[in-house]
Amino acid sequence: MSPKKIVVTGLGTTSPLGGNIADTWRALLAGESGVRPLEQEWVAKYDLPITFAAQAKVPSADVLTRVETKRLDPGSQFALIAAREAWADAGSPDIDPERIAVDYATGIGGIWTLVDAWDVLREKGPRRVLPMTVPMLMPNAPAAAISMALSARGGARTVVSACASSTESIANGYAHLQAGLADIIIAGGTEAAIHPLPIASFAAMQALSKRNDDPARASRPYDVDRDGFVLGEGAGAIVLETEEHAIARGARIYAELAGGAVTSDSHHITAPDPEGSAAARAMLAALDQAGAGIADVSHINAHATSTPVGDIAEYKAMLRVFGDHLSSIPVSATKGATGHLLGGTGALEAIFTILALHHRTAPPTINLDNQDPAIPLDVVTSPRPLGDGDLLAISNSFGFGGHNAVVAFRSY
Numbered sequence: 001m002s003p004k005k006i007v008v009t010g011l012g013t014t015s016p017l018g019g020n021i022a023d024t025w026r027a028l029l030a031g032e033s034g035v036r037p038l039e040q041e042w043v044a045k046y047d048l049p050i051t052f053a054a055q056a057k058v059p060s061a062d063v064l065t066r067v068e069t070k071r072l073d074p075g076s077q078f079a080l081i082a083a084r085e086a087w088a089d090a091g092s093p094d095i096d097p098e099r100i101a102v103d104y105a106t107g108i109g110g111i112w113t114l115v116d117a118w119d120v121l122r123e124k125g126p127r128r129v130l131p132m133t134v135p136m137l138m139p140n141a142p143a144a145a146i147s148m149a150l151s152a153r154g155g156a157r158t159v160v161s162a163c164a165s166s167t168e169s170i171a172n173g174y175a176h177l178q179a180g181l182a183d184i185i186i187a188g189g190t191e192a193a194i195h196p197l198p199i200a201s202f203a204a205m206q207a208l209s210k211r212n213d214d215p216a217r218a219s220r221p222y223d224v225d226r227d228g229f230v231l232g233e234g235a236g237a238i239v240l241e242t243e244e245h246a247i248a249r250g251a252r253i254y255a256e257l258a259g260g261a262v263t264s265d266s267h268h269i270t271a272p273d274p275e276g277s278a279a280a281r282a283m284l285a286a287l288d289q290a291g292a293g294i295a296d297v298s299h300i301n302a303h304a305t306s307t308p309v310g311d312i313a314e315y316k317a318m319l320r321v322f323g324d325h326l327s328s329i330p331v332s333a334t335k336g337a338t339g340h341l342l343g344g345t346g347a348l349e350a351i352f353t354i355l356a357l358h359h360r361t362a363p364p365t366i367n368l369d370n371q372d373p374a375i376p377l378d379v380v381t382s383p384r385p386l387g388d389g390d391l392l393a394i395s396n397s398f399g400f401g402g403h404n405a406v407v408a409f410r411s412y
Contacts, residue, residue, distance in 0.1 A: 003289075006177050006258075007412060009251040010090025010239030011351050012082040016232050016338050019058030020085055024348075025355055027337070028363045029383050033216035034338050035230050038194070046196045049203045052215035053194045054232035054339025071132055072145055073110035074192035078235035078344070079142035080149055083186050086237035087150055091251055093184055101154035101182035102147045103173040104237075105165035105189035107343025107399065110137035112195055142190050146237075154182040160343070162399025163303070164262070165189050166236065167346030170407050171260025171286075173240045183245050188347035190235035199231060205270065207307065219340075220367035221304035221333035222311055222375050229305040232339030236347030238354070255354045256410040258392065259289030265402030272310055272398055276317025279404045283321045283394060286406040292392050294322045297329055299362050299386055299393035301353045302377075304333030305340050314396065315375045330384055331377045332356070336366040346397035350407055353395040357411040360386045 011021050016034025018024035027034070034054045043051050060077035061069050069077060083104075087093075093100075113136040120128050135141060140158040147156035155176075159168045166189020173187035202208045209228040211218035219230040246253055263282040267273040287293065303314050318326055334352050341348055356362050362380045371379060391411040398404050 004178055005243035005256055006174050006240055007243045007246050007256050008238055008254040008354055009241055009246050010086040011254065011354065012085030012089060012237040013235065013348060013351060014056050014058060014078050014081045015234040015348055016054035016057055019063065021089070021351070028334060028352065031364050031366050032337060033366060034232065035215045035218055037215055042196050046200065048196060048199055050199055050208050050210065051212045052218065054230055055194055056234045071136070073113040073136045073141060075106055075110055075190045076142045076145045078192055078233065079104060079190040080145050082188060082190070082235040082237035083146040083150065086186060086239050090239040093249060095183060097151040097153040099154055099183040100150065100152035101176060101185045102143045102152050102156040103169040103176060103185055103187040104143035104146055105159040105169040105343050106139050106142055107160065107162050107165045107191055108193050108198070109139035110141060111193055111198065113137040115195065115197055146186055150186065152186065161403040162401055163340070163342050163345055164397040164399035164403035164405040165343040165346065167350065167395065167397035167405035167407055168262050170238060170257065170346065170350055171262060171405060174257050174260045177240060177242055184239060184241045186237055187240055188235065188237040189344045191342040191344040192233050193342055194231055194233050202231065209306065217367045219306045219336045221306045221336050221365060222371050222377065222379055223368050224370045224372045226306045226308060226311065228307055229335065230339035232341040234341050234348065235344050236351050238347065238350060253412045255357045255412050258292065258408045258410040259286045260407040261285030261289060263404045265404065267402050270400050272313040273402070274313050276313050276320055278402065279314065279317035279398055280320035282404040282406040283317065283396065286394060286408045290392065290408040290410065292408065294325050296392045297394060298391040299356055300329055300331045301349045301393065301395040302331050302333050303396045303398050305335055312374055314398065315377065327376065327378060329378060330362045330380045330386070332363050332380045333365040334363055346395065346405060349397070350395045353393045353409050356386065357391050357393055357409055360391065362386055
């Protein structure tokens with residue numbers, strides 16, 4: 001039996017650039033930065049060495065009800081906002097709830113809930129710990145919140161694979177639709193880890209940019225002066241369904257999800273394989289599933305975190321795959337604008353890849369003043385037309401633990 005064609009019919013986000021898809025995409029094309037100084041009192045209280053991050057542009061409390069904000073960790077709040085927008089964008093399909101499923105990810109889980117509850121336990125005792133603590137902190141809480149809000153009873157699955165999490169969930173959504181487990185899947189991921197503990201930890205491992213005096217220009221993929229990533233937060237959601245199902249209900253189609261693949265480095269808990277062999281295999285496998293070759297690729301949304309080691313490792317992986325053809329592929333590194341959303345980053349960048357194909361425009365990479373000569377890519381620095389005809393693009397995500405996930409999209 002030939003594979004089914006899987007298509008994208010709905011998009012949703014809340015991000016450092018905007019509270020919805022339209023505002024986020026407009027800000028990305030305009031070259032805006034979502035990175036700003038942190039104004040919370042805990043920055044000074046804990047004497048944090050890093051005083052900026054890419055916070056969600058629109059507070060969840062401005063969108064959700066008071067009950068929802070009280071009963072959901074911030075990561076689940078972001079997930080619910082993104083999923084509701086994506087579902088509405090897909091036309092709020094009226095189908096059997098048992099044929100709707102969720103593949104939704106996070107990289108860390110409900111850290112705000114966990115650490116706040118620990119503080120309450122230490123300071124006020126066990127009787128003051130909220131009974132909703134575990135349901136709020138568990139990593140599957142975002143998927144559960146989405147499934148309950150949208151009456152999705154075909155399964156609610158959660159991937160936790162660090163910064164590859166939401167890309168892996170999208171790849172899983174592809175597989176689950178191919179297997180006939182659902183007619184519609186809401187896929188993606190979320191993260192809300194702009195908290196003193198992760199900031200202190202990432203800073204201790206020298207992973208974060210130290211540009212406290214210039215936050216908006218701190219995330220600078222491929223620049224010779226890049227000095228680490230910028231922590232971001234938010235969520236992305238994508239509605240996936242078979243082409244046959246989408247056409248039958250008259251849905252608008254953004255793009256085709258043509259393939260997805262997952263590999264692992266088995267190299268180091270935080271550092272990528274410097275030769276990029278497993279990351280290269282993920283790209284090749286995604287292209288193979290898409291029935292495409294390297295010459296078919298029109299655009300790449302790179303993982304490109306703005307770390308000295310990570311950007312070069314990914315370049316080497318892409319060079320393994322594309323060889324001389326790599327120099328002719330426009331590459332966007334959108335973390336320059338959004339920071340790094342950890343478990344939510346793959347979903348947001350998949351959305352950017354889908355919109356690049358839909359609008360036939362590659363989004364810009366900001367803050368690239370002096371490109372590293374060791375990474376001679378064709379980096380998009382202002383919105384660039386992708387041309388006519390059939391287009392294929394890939395989105396890369398790589399995470400601590402050696403997790404690699406790649407998805408391929410085709411213009412529709």
